Amino acid sequence: MKISLEETAKELSERNIRPSIQRVRILAYMKENLCHPTVEKIYNDLHPEIPSLSKTTVYNTLNLFLAAGLVRMLNIEENEIRYDIVMKTHGHFKCESCGEIFNFRINIDDFPADDLNGFTIKDRDVYFKGVCPKCRKEKVKEAE
Amino acid sequence: MKISLEETAKELSERNIRPSIQRVRILAYMKENLCHPTVEKIYNDLHPEIPSLSKTTVYNTLNLFLAAGLVRMLNIEENEIRYDIVMKTHGHFKCESCGEIFNFRINIDDFPADDLNGFTIKDRDVYFKGVCPKCRKEKVKEAE
DNA sequence: AAACAAATTTGTAATCATTATAAATTAATA
DNA sequence: TATTAATTTATAATGATTACAAATTTGTTT
Ligand SMILES: [Mn+2]
Ligand SMILES: [Mn+2]
Ligand SMILES: [Zn+2]
Ligand SMILES: [Zn+2]
Numbered sequence: 001m002k003i004s005l006e007e008t009a010k011e012l013s014e015r016n017i018r019p020s021i022q023r024v025r026i027l028a029y030m031k032e033n034l035c036h037p038t039v040e041k042i043y044n045d046l047h048p049e050i051p052s053l054s055k056t057t058v059y060n061t062l063n064l065f066l067a068a069g070l071v072r073m074l075n076i077e078e079n080e081i082r083y084d085i086v087m088k089t090h091g092h093f094k095c096e097s098c099g100e101i102f103n104f105r106i107n108i109d110d111f112p113a114d115d116l117n118g119f120t121i122k123d124r125d126v127y128f129k130g131v132c133p134k135c136r137k138e139k140v141k142e143a144e
Numbered sequence: 145m146k147i148s149l150e151e152t153a154k155e156l157s158e159r160n161i162r163p164s165i166q167r168v169r170i171l172a173y174m175k176e177n178l179c180h181p182t183v184e185k186i187y188n189d190l191h192p193e194i195p196s197l198s199k200t201t202v203y204n205t206l207n208l209f210l211a212a213g214l215v216r217m218l219n220i221e222e223n224e225i226r227y228d229i230v231m232k233t234h235g236h237f238k239c240e241s242c243g244e245i246f247n248f249r250i251n252i253d254d255f256p257a258d259d260l261n262g263f264t265i266k267d268r269d270v271y272f273k274g275v276c277p278k279c280r281k282e283k284v285k286e287a288e
Numbered sequence: 289a290a291a292c293a294a295a296t297t298t299g300t301a302a303t304c305a306t307t308a309t310a311a312a313t314t315a316a317t318a
Numbered sequence: 319t320a321t322t323a324a325t326t327t328a329t330a331a332t333g334a335t336t337a338c339a340a341a342t343t344t345g346t347t348t
Contacts, residue, residue, distance in 0.1 A: 018315085020325065039305080052313095054327045059306065075219045075271070079335080080305060093263060104259035108270075115248035116237060118277035125271040126252075127219070133262035162344085164296065183334080196342095198298045203335065223306080224334060290348085297342065303335080313326065318319100 003028040015068055025050060026061045030071060030085040036092070036101045038080050076101060076127045091126035097135035104128075147172040159212050169194060170205045174215060174229040180236070180245045182224050220245060220271045235270035241279035248272075 008028045009019035017023065025046055030037075033045075043058045062083055065071040074082040076094050082101065084092075091106040108124045131139070152172045153163035161167065169190055174181075177189075187202045206227055209215045218226040220238050226245065228236075235250040252268045275283070 018324075020314085022326075052327075056307085056328075057326055060326080073222070075222060078217070078219060078225065081222065091257065093260060093265075096266070102259075102263075104257050106255060106257055111250060113235060113248050113250055113272070115246075116272070118280075119237060119246075119272075120275040120280055121237075121272050122240070122275075123271075123273040125269075125273075127267075127269040127271070128257070128260070128263075128265050129267040129269075131264040131266075136262075136264055162295075164343085166297075196298075200299075200336085201297055204297080292347075293345085295342105295344070298340085300338085300340105302337070305334090306332080308331070309329085311327085311329100313324105315322100315324070317322075 001032055003031045015070070017064065017068060022050065022053060022057050023061055023064075026058065027065065027070065027085075030065075030083065034084075034086060034103075036074055036082040036084050038077075038082055040080070042083075072123075074101070074127075075125070076129075089124055091128060093128040093130070093132070095132035095135055096129055097131050097139070100132060102132065145176055147175045159214070161208065161212060166194065166197060166201050167205055167208075170202065171209065171214065171229075174209075174227065178228075178230060178247075180218055180226040180228050182221075182226055184224070186227075216267075218245070218271075219269070220273075233268055235272060237272040237274065237276070239276035239279055240273055241275050241283070244276060246276065 005024050005028055008031070009024045012019040012023060012027065026042060029042060029046060037045075039055065039058050039062060042062075043053065043055045046058075047053050062071065065083075066073055069087070071083045071085050072087060074084055074092060076082065076092055086103070089106075089108050091104045091108070093102040093104055094100075095102070106126055108126055149168050149172055152175070153168045156163040156167055156171065170186060173186060173190055181189075183199065183202050183206060186206075187197065187199045190202075191197050206215065210217055210227075213231070215227045215229050216231060218228055218236060220226065220236055230247070233250075233252050235248045235252070237246040237248055238244075239246070250270055252270055255268075
């Protein structure tokens with residue numbers, strides 16, 4: 001899906017974030033790529049379009065978006081952070097075989113967590129790990 | 145709580161893991177310290193007792209325990225891994241103010257995740273973040 | 289027990305994601 | 319236009335984790 005850069009710039013302005021070329025393009029990129037990209041992937045994909053782009057800018061911008069509540073951080077990988085622009089609460093499943101990260105609907109807000117009476121809950125993350133259907137089928141084939 | 149080293153050694157033997165001094169002490173440490181310690185903390189706490197201990201050994205041993213299903217990995221911090229010897233499914237709450245990580249009971253296995261039909265789920269992690277009751281009270285005081 | 293082989297531990301170096309820093313560039317203001 | 323503030327950029331530093339090979343310990347065979 002192609003996202004309007006003007007719309008995206010306006011969205012940033014409304015949040016009092018100055019809409020620089022880099023910020024607008026990174027935000028638009030996040031809206032077009034819902035695959036939970038890493039900083040590395042964002043940088044590699046945008047670098048051809050914005051030759052001057054620095055990886056530091058991608059880091060800075062993501063941290064800025066994070067503080068502004070525009071993106072959420074996924075700590076599902078051991079070594080690197082992924083980002084998600086879908087802010088509505090949902091779960092993430094990581095396939096240990098192909099590495100893909102799937103979204104799934106889950107009513108985590110309704111969860112009874114009686115042990116947390118008196119706690120202020122700001123973020124809820126649900127991470128599942130295992131094998132996706134496609135990889136499972138391939139494994140069955142291999143076993144034959 | 146003081147954990148028997150003989151019992152711990154036997155437990156390792158039963159899993160075909162040779163019970164070296166380092167492994168036994170690290171496993172006993174995990175049973176005595178349910179605070180989700182990092183490699184750094186485990187090393188710092190055990191180093192006085194085992195002067196020859198290397199941090200590499202702590203890393204190797206935790207990875208060994210992980211593969212053997214003796215401990216679980218917590219990815220609740222952005223930069224470093226924590227370990228938990230309590231294998232029964234439960235949630236983790238991290239206080240953004242004091243950094244403490246609390247356990248809470250949650251029936252995650254019963255969760256309806258219809259989007260995951262056909263997926264093989266091996267691990268379920270639930271991470272909540274916010275402010276613990278103690279820190280919340282302190283903040284109220286500060287505001288006065 | 290001595291000799292040999294395998295497993296484990298250890299110290300050091302390498303890797304790699306992220307952050308710190310300061311100069312360079314761009315945008316806003318006077 | 320001159321001045322100032324914000325942003326971007328390149329480079330260096332940080333820090334957790336892993337790779338590696340030598341040293342040590344443990345187990346097995348003569
Ligand atoms: Mn998502
Ligand atoms: Mn726990
Ligand atoms: Zn897969
Ligand atoms: Zn707290």
